[in-house]
Amino acid sequence: MNELERTYEEELEAFLIWMKDAGYTAHTQKSYLADVREFLDHLNGKELGTVKKLHVVSYLTSVRERGVSDATRNRKHASVNCLFKALSELELLSINPAAGIKKSKTDKNREPVYLEEKELERFLSAVDGKYRSRNLAVFLLMSYMGLRVGEVHTLNLSDYNVDRRTLRVFGKGRKWRGIPVPEGVAPYLDQAIADRLVPWRSKEEAMFISQKGRRLSIRGIQGIAADTFSRFQSERPSSQQRAYSSHKLRHSFATMLLRKGADLRTVQELLGHSSIQTTTVYTHITSREKEEAMSRLQISSADKLSGSL
Missing domain, CATH: 1.10.150 (DNA polymerase; domain 1)
Incomplete structure (x- = not known):
């Protein structure tokens, strides 16, 4: 000490x-x-x-x-x-001198880094190795169900209802939320559970087990993601490589949902955000999409208006 x-x-x-x-x-x-x-x-x-x-x-x-x-x-x-x-x-002190101190203002308008759908497919194709079924399921839960790294880490076998195809997730703020398991994800999750490594403790309930027989750690998930992103970008010049991390898969999930027409409140619920303001960071739209949207606006009586110019 x-x-x-x-x-x-x-x-x-x-x-x-x-x-x-x-x-x-x-x-x-x-x-x-x-x-x-x-x-x-x-x-x-x-x-x-x-x-x-x-x-x-x-x-x-x-x-x-x-x-x-x-x-x-x-x-x-x-x-x-x-x-x-x-x-x-715990009645060891009577005051909190840290209360009331203002937070630093972070750049809330900064667009999060994410993968386009085609890029996401290529990333998932880069998953390989001895524990491929486990790692693929981990990444699918993040990229197609929006789970945080810590939420994947805490998943237990009992959190997955196979019959109803739902997953109970213990998220930030110690709150539970239920998420439907997409039809395309379910077979990979089932396979990962079937291939689950034998834990060194017989009563270990963790859904994902490391090669050491323990619950797959947050750092372990981040390391596997870093290795996979490295392979994913291996053919790109270093100047074109981006700072991807496991959390970017969650960004990709939110972006895909909004692009496919999901309302902001639904996305908030699926991501487990306590405030909808946090979810609005994902409402970024590319310049190309803005141009396409504006091009669809046409004045039907353009000929009539021309005389007034």
Whole structure:
């Protein structure tokens, strides 16, 4: 145990207990603890009961000065806020100096990176190897059902209703949502379950198992996606290669739905967004589509109007 953990041993232990009780995933627990340890190190041994809003802002300013993205800065703020919220709820502290601090403004109008349908088909064709059926099912759940990486990671066999062809998904905000399994996806999901690796624990319920016999981790899914995207783009010049990641498959799903006429509220429900404002980032339309839409607008009485010009 290092000096930092000795100084804040009770608070760190309490925070971890609070996150576990609240149902935070192991991945989130690890990320939040890393952020909180960084914050505590910034305090130089100051007792948490004496921490003011100024100290939290000072830490977030130091984070910004390191050049991290606004999204990362906001996550670190959320981690610290959760720490004080936990300690307040567990009656170890009575104040939360991280509350009320404004978030950094992220670029909400930036178009998300996604794959066109033909590109998506080529990406899925690039899936190969010993665990192809598992990996293909993972990517299909993300690209044709909109699941997040963490949601794929937490899937259990019991979440899949084979008869009804529905999937129960445990998403952000610890909320469940039901998603119909498309007819084209079901056979691949069935095959992946049939080929499921034998877990080293007999009672392991995870739908996707790693070669080590454990639940397929978030980092494992991201690594498999990175390798597949690398093969997918292998014939492109490096200057034309894009920064694809597993999350881009979810972007592709949302984009396809909207292009095929799905309403925004339905897309929100399928993606598991708590606010429809988050879903509006997917309403990006290319210049080509704008031009095609405008070209369909015609003035039927153009000859009559010409005389007034």
